[in-house]
Amino acid sequence: xxxxxxxxxxxxxxxMLLGVGFGLHAxxxxxxxxxxISEVRSIAPDQAFDVxxxxxPKPGWHIYWINPGDNGQAPRVSWELPEGFTAGEFQYQVxxxxxxxxxxxxxxxxxxxxxxTIQPGSDIAETNKLSGKVSWLAxxxxxxxxxxxxxxxxxxxxxxxxxxxxxxxxxxARDAHPTTVDWSSSYTATEEEIVLxxxxxxxxxxxxxxxxxxxxxxxxxxxxxxxxxxxxxxLRIQTPAGxxxxxxxxxxxxxxxxxxxxxxxxxxxxxxxxxxxxxxxFGTEKSRSPFDK
Numbered sequence: 001x002x003x004x005x006x007x008x009x010x011x012x013x014x015x016m017l018l019g020v021g022f023g024l025h026a027x028x029x030x031x032x033x034x035x036x037i038s039e040v041r042s043i044a045p046d047q048a049f050d051v052x053x054x055x056x057p058k059p060g061w062h063i064y065w066i067n068p069g070d071n072g073q074a075p076r077v078s079w080e081l082p083e084g085f086t087a088g089e090f091q092y093q094v095x096x097x098x099x100x101x102x103x104x105x106x107x108x109x110x111x112x113x114x115x116x117t118i119q120p121g122s123d124i125a126e127t128n129k130l131s132g133k134v135s136w137l138a139x140x141x142x143x144x145x146x147x148x149x150x151x152x153x154x155x156x157x158x159x160x161x162x163x164x165x166x167x168x169x170x171x172x173a174r175d176a177h178p179t180t181v182d183w184s185s186s187y188t189a190t191e192e193e194i195v196l197x198x199x200x201x202x203x204x205x206x207x208x209x210x211x212x213x214x215x216x217x218x219x220x221x222x223x224x225x226x227x228x229x230x231x232x233x234x235l236r237i238q239t240p241a242g243x244x245x246x247x248x249x250x251x252x253x254x255x256x257x258x259x260x261x262x263x264x265x266x267x268x269x270x271x272x273x274x275x276x277x278x279x280x281x282f283g284t285e286k287s288r289s290p291f292d293k
Contacts, residue, residue, distance in 0.1 A: 030147045030149065031057060031058050031061045031138040031140075031145055031147060032055050032056065032057045032058070032061070032063060032136055032138050032147050033054075033055070033056040033057075033058075034053065034054065034055055034056075034134055034136075034147075034149045034151060035053075035054045035151065036051060036052070036053060036054075036130065036132065036134075036151035036152065036153050037051065037052050037054055037113075037153075037166050037169070038050075038051045038052075038130075038153055038155060038163060038166070039051065039052075039162060039163060039166060039167075039170045040155065040160050040161060040162055040163055041155070041156075041158070041161045041162070041163045042155060042156050042157065042158025042159060042160060042161055043120050043124060043128055043155050043156070043157055043158065043160065044120075044157075044158065044159050044160035045120060045121065045122050045123065045124050045157070046120065046121070046122045047120065047160045048117050048118065048119045048120075049117070049118055049120075049160060050115050050116065050117055050118070050170065051115075051116055051118055051130065051153075052113040052114060052115045052116065052166075052169070052170065052173065053075065053077055053090075053113070053114045053116070053132070053134055053151065054111065054112070054113050054114075054169075055075060055108075055111070055112055055114065055134075055136060056110070056111040056112075057108070057109060057110075057138055060140050060141070061109070061138045061139065061140050062098050062107045062108060062109040062138065062139060062140075063075060063107055063108055063112065063136050063137070063138055064095075064098075064105065064106065064107040064108075064136075064137060065092055065095035065106040065107050065108070065213075066090070066092045066215050067106060067213065067214060067215050067216060067217050068105050068106060068107065068137075068217070069098070069103075069104050069105035069106045069107075069222040070103035070104055070105055070222050070223060071100065071103055071105050071139075071144075072098075072105045072106075072107060072137055072139065072144070073136075073137040073146075074090075074092075075090070075114060075134065075135065075136040076134070076135050076136075077090070077114075077116070077132045077133065077134045077135075078132060078133045079130075079131070079132045080131040080132065081118070081130055081131075082120075082124065082125060082128045082129065082130075083121070084120065084121025084122070084123065084124065085118060085119065085120050085121060085124075085128070085130075086118070086119045087116050087117070087118055087119075088116055088117040088118075088119075089116070090114045090115070090116060091114065091115040091116070091117075091173075091177060092114065092177070093108070093112060093113070093173060093176035093177055094176055094177070094178055094213075094254060094256070094266045095107055095108060095213065096108060096109065097290050097291075098139075099290070099291055100139075100141065102223060103222070103223050104222040104223040104290045104291070105222070106213060106222070112173075113169060113170070113172075113173035115170070115173055115174070118130065124157050125157065126156060126157050127154055127155075127156055127157070128154065128155050128156070128157065129152060129153075129154050130152060130153055130154075130155065131150070131151070131152040132150070132151050132152070133148060133149070133150050133151075134148060134149055134150075134151055135147070135148040136148070177266075178254045178266035178267055178268035179265070179266065179267050179268065180267075180268045180269075181267045181268065181269050182269070183198055183199060183200065183201070183267070183269045184198070184199040185197060185198040185199070185253075185269055185270065185271035185272070186271055186272050186273070186274045186277060187251070187271050187272075187273055187274070187277075188273070188274060188275065188276065188277055189219070189241060189245045189246060189248075189273055190241060190245070191241060191245070192240070192241060193238055193239065193240055193241050194219060194220050194238070194239055194240075194241050194242075194245060195236065195237070195238045195277060196212060196236070196237045196238075196253070196271055197234065197235070197236045197237075197277050197278075197280075198234065198235050198236075198237075198255065198269065198271070199233065199234045200233045200234060200235065201233070202233065203232075203233055204230060204235060204257060205259060205260065206230050206283070206284040206286065207259070207260040208257050208258060208259050208260070209256070209257075209258040209288060210226070210228045210235065210237070210255070210256065210257060210258075210288065211226060211255075211256040211288065211290070212226060212237050212239075212253050212254070212255055212256075213253060213254040213255075213256070214251055214252075214253045215251065215252040215253065215254065216244070216247075216248055216251050216252070217242075217244060218242035218243045218244035218245075219241075219242050219244060219245055219247075219248060219251060220239050220240065220241060220242045220245075221239065221240040221241065221242050222242070222290065223290065223291075224239055224240040224289075225239065225287045225288060225289040225290075226238070226239040226287070226288055226290075227239065227285065227286070227287045228285070228286055228287070228288065229282035229283075229284075229285045230282060230283055230284045230285070230286075231280055231281070231282045231283065234280070235255075236277075236280070236282060248273060249272070249273050250270060250271065250272045250273065251270070251271050251273075252268060252269070252270055252271075253268070253269060253271055254266055254267065254268050255267045255268075255269065
């Protein structure tokens with residue numbers, strides 16, 4: 001019979017090998033600078049305002065979008081707020097492609113603000129402390145390291161005056177958000193593929209670069225090309241299905257449209273799952289890989 005020490009050593013080696021295989025270090029490491037900032041200098045009772053978790057990865061590192069793609073994990077925050085205060089969800093900027101050894105993720109490699117709307121109550125204190133614990137996953141080209149940190153700031157009761165120090169930062173963050181639109185869209189999902197149709201209020205040039213980012217995880221195979229069919233004020237995007245293609249009845253997606261002059265627009269829309277899409281004639285068809293430059 002093997003001794004206890006020998007068995008323990010074998011278990012330790014196995015755990016170490018698993019850690020190397022996944023490239024994930026269990027001990028939190030802060031490869032990301034973090035800070036809580038506020039768009040206002042003071043809080044007016046019952047008047048909503050925005051704060052932001054500012055994350056800034058070191059050069060060569062990246063953090064993740066709400067749907068991280070093939071790998072990764074989106075940032076999170078657990079709030080501790082004064083009584084009567086509530087916090088909304090993260091408002092995400094449009095992500096970049098993050099390729100790694102044949103897989104594709106979505107994220108950010110520069111300073112990124114994750115805006116959150118805070119709703120105070122009608123009866124607030126003279127000084128109000130907003131606190132939270134932020135966590136994230138940061139990766140470079142070889143490993144991923146979880147990180148976390150505590151953030152806080154004190155804001156006095158007042159008239160809700162804006163903080164000029166962060167004015168441009170908040171505006172830049174909002175400029176990087178997709179435009180929310182109420183477009184007609186539906187999609188079909190099988191084990192083989194996802195086919196998404198969206199009607200547009202404008203024509204899209206066949207020279208445009210098109211990509212659809214689902215906000216839900218594993219709906220599509222993120223590393224595979226998307227085939228785009230151009231119709232009369234409509235697009236139909238076909239791409240291999242992901243492991244969770246069957247889970248969703250309705251999704252939110254972000255459509256990227258980059259014209260041949262280099263101008264890029266992003267639109268966020270809802271799409272409902274249907275059994276079959278309406279037959280329609282399309283003209284030009286083209287395919288784009290997320291690995292295309």
